[in-house]
Amino acid sequence: MRTLHHYDEIGLLEPAFSGENGYRYYEEEELLRLQQILIFRELDIPLAEIAALLDAPDFNRLEVLHVQRSRLKKQARHYVRLVRTIDRTIARLKGTYSMPNADLYSGVVSPEKQAEYEAWLIQRFGDSVASEIGDGHVIVAAPGTEPMQRRMAELEVIELGLAEGLRLGIPPQAASLAPLLERHCLWVETAWARKPTPEEYAGLAETYRAHPDFIKRYEGIAPGFTAYLATAMQNWAQRQA
Amino acid sequence: MRTLHHYDEIGLLEPAFSGENGYRYYEEEELLRLQQILIFRELDIPLAEIAALLDAPDFNRLEVLHVQRSRLKKQARHYVRLVRTIDRTIARLKGTYSMPNADLYSGVVSPEKQAEYEAWLIQRFGDSVASEIGDGHVIVAAPGTEPMQRRMAELEVIELGLAEGLRLGIPPQAASLAPLLERHCLWVETAWARKPTPEEYAGLAETYRAHPDFIKRYEGIAPGFTAYLATAMQNWAQRQA
DNA sequence: CTTGACCCTTACGTGGCGTGAGCCCGTATC
DNA sequence: GATACGGGCTCACGCCACGTAAGGGTCAAG
Structure with missing residues (x-):
């Protein structure tokens, strides 16, 4: 919950639309994006980078993944x-x-x-x-x-x-x-x-x-x-x- | 520097005495304690636990170290x-x-x-x-x-x-x-x-x-x-x- | 006397939320 | 229709271990 609010606040994941009651409604697309975010978060990638990552073409992802890989290896x-x-x-x-x-x-x-x-x-x-x-x-x-x-x-x-x-x-x-x-x-x-x-x-x-x-x-x-x-x-x- | 201030603030490591100019002066004993703190910090033990650790008898240390060991292993x-x-x-x-x-x-x-x-x-x-x-x-x-x-x-x-x-x-x-x-x-x-x-x-x-x-x-x-x-x-x- | 290196306090920023207060909303039950 | 109850909402502070200025005092050397 709070996580979704947070992601909304920082603009990482905005709801598909908001109901009249103020509720945040998420649809297919947002759920997929959330899935990705959670995966990359699993990999300890900072949210700011995830945001850049998800709005970037694929070859950039590879680069980020390589950087992250070496970071993770270092951590390990x-x-x-x-x-x-x-x-x-x-x-x-x-x-x-x-x-x-x-x-x-x-x-x-x-x-x-x-x-x-x-x-x-x-x-x-x-x-x-x-x-x-x-x-x-x-x-x-x-x-x-x-x-x-x-x-x-x-x-x-x-x-x-x-x-x-x-x-x-x-x-x-x-x-x-x-x-x-x-x-x-x-x-x-x-x-x-x-x-x-x-x-x-x-x-x-x-x-x-x-x-x-x-x-x-x-x-x-x-x-x-x-x-x-x-x-x-x-x-x-x-x-x- | 800031680290020492911080440790002073939270009472983890207080200076031996303070000069009239307000400077913090540390002596042998404090340096040894600092050394220990830095070591335990290296092991990713939270400062609060380090404080408890340093003011506790040895057998407690063993226990904490074992706990920390399993934490670290999990991380690894x-x-x-x-x-x-x-x-x-x-x-x-x-x-x-x-x-x-x-x-x-x-x-x-x-x-x-x-x-x-x-x-x-x-x-x-x-x-x-x-x-x-x-x-x-x-x-x-x-x-x-x-x-x-x-x-x-x-x-x-x-x-x-x-x-x-x-x-x-x-x-x-x-x-x-x-x-x-x-x-x-x-x-x-x-x-x-x-x-x-x-x-x-x-x-x-x-x-x-x-x-x-x-x-x-x-x-x-x-x-x-x-x-x-x-x-x-x-x-x-x-x-x- | 100035310069530059160091110290001080105060206070806000960081990341990724957790947690609570105080309130509204929807659904089920009596 | 009243009432629980279990959600959601916003606002806002807390966490941890400091980093990083802002604005000022202190110290030894030239």
């Missing part, structure tokens, strides 16, 4: 990128909770650390989507408690098992690593208090690959283990999807 | 779909120009034909994106002229050559069809007065598959030739991309 890419970014953000937010690093288990990240992370993020992801958290104060479970020690031990067992795979030259996509990866995914599930989707699990792998604290931990286990673990996780995640 | 899918729709629209608009059918070479599509097309479109693509052209009057090159006859003859040679492939049992993805498909693509290029992108060429194949006039023409050449031709075109297009 943009949103796909945003989804990836938000995945990383989520993975980082969650990953922070389960981040197996002594520096973070101190309970609060020092400001210097924080600044360092930000510089790293800017350099890593470009300053447009620079620091995704940057809040500075990350609270995690207290270290040294008995359940936490058990969990860390479990994590170590898993990681050492996988590192053994690296040492033996087992490729990271090998199916024989699946049991360990399953255990790892379960470990993450406990850490997040929520089962990660394959996509999220792969996103966590991405974080492992990129985050200096994780790198430090994994390269400390074995050189090249960061990439090996991340690849294995992502392959496994893909097989789960 | 939406735009991808729109691009496909517009591709079909373009292919149809262009395909109409080069539509090798006597009915269309009459210069103007009859209203009955038009209604038929619309019904078909609605049934084919759903009424949300029903008639993509529907203008009713499509003007194409005059038939019977000498250059047009030559072009149609060339097209026929190509099509018959491909039909021979079908008869001989050559699979549509066979590389041996490439020379003919190349000629066909060139023919389309002349018809469109523009080189089709692989995507557009594949879109044209889609149109062939779906449009009754094309089907009539191709099934007239050989039964199953519509699908054969369309598949061949799409495979070839993929190899070009």
Whole structure:
């Protein structure tokens, strides 16, 4: 309703005639025009352009459609990128909770650390989507408690098992690593208090690959283990999807 | 600038203090908050939600991020779909120009034909994106002229050559069809007065598959030739991309 | 002292309608 | 004939995240 009024106001679609009661009456022709308008509106073309479009010869339409196509494609890419970014953000937010690093288990990240992370993020992801958290104060479970020690031990067992795979030259996509990866995914599930989707699990792998604290931990286990673990996780995640 | 004023107005980000001259002064803390705002804004989160987000504990952030993620994903899918729709629209608009059918070479599509097309479109693509052209009057090159006859003859040679492939049992993805498909693509290029992108060429194949006039023409050449031709075109297009 | 670059406030414009107020109109029912 | 009820009408402001002037004050440099 309001839409029709609006289109009348801006002269995009005028009624065929108006009754004595002031009602707007639309006929065949107007309905067809409306149909077109709605279609082009679906394509996110601004109304002003639609107006020009509908009162223009066909070859102009082609041109407008091409322009619009590239706009839409850009939008599509943009949103796909945003989804990836938000995945990383989520993975980082969650990953922070389960981040197996002594520096973070101190309970609060020092400001210097924080600044360092930000510089790293800017350099890593470009300053447009620079620091995704940057809040500075990350609270995690207290270290040294008995359940936490058990969990860390479990994590170590898993990681050492996988590192053994690296040492033996087992490729990271090998199916024989699946049991360990399953255990790892379960470990993450406990850490997040929520089962990660394959996509999220792969996103966590991405974080492992990129985050200096994780790198430090994994390269400390074995050189090249960061990439090996991340690849294995992502392959496994893909097989789960 | 205006953005900062705006954020001050709505209370999203207030300056650290204001000088006697009325200037807004921002310090470290505000800059960090601004950074966060800009990041969340990048993710298309409305400012009101950002405000709530920044004044909320972390677990809330996770929730909001998940909500936003699904929103973004929907958007991404939406735009991808729109691009496909517009591709079909373009292919149809262009395909109409080069539509090798006597009915269309009459210069103007009859209203009955038009209604038929619309019904078909609605049934084919759903009424949300029903008639993509529907203008009713499509003007194409005059038939019977000498250059047009030559072009149609060339097209026929190509099509018959491909039909021979079908008869001989050559699979549509066979590389041996490439020379003919190349000629066909060139023919389309002349018809469109523009080189089709692989995507557009594949879109044209889609149109062939779906449009009754094309089907009539191709099934007239050989039964199953519509699908054969369309598949061949799409495979070839993929190899070009 | 002027120049030019920056800041301020105020206020209207943008797009594509949504939403409400207050009123009229047409149809069905009592 | 009265009365609901479900439409339509116009007028006009609201939304969101600012953009863009208009008209003026402030700051550092030449």
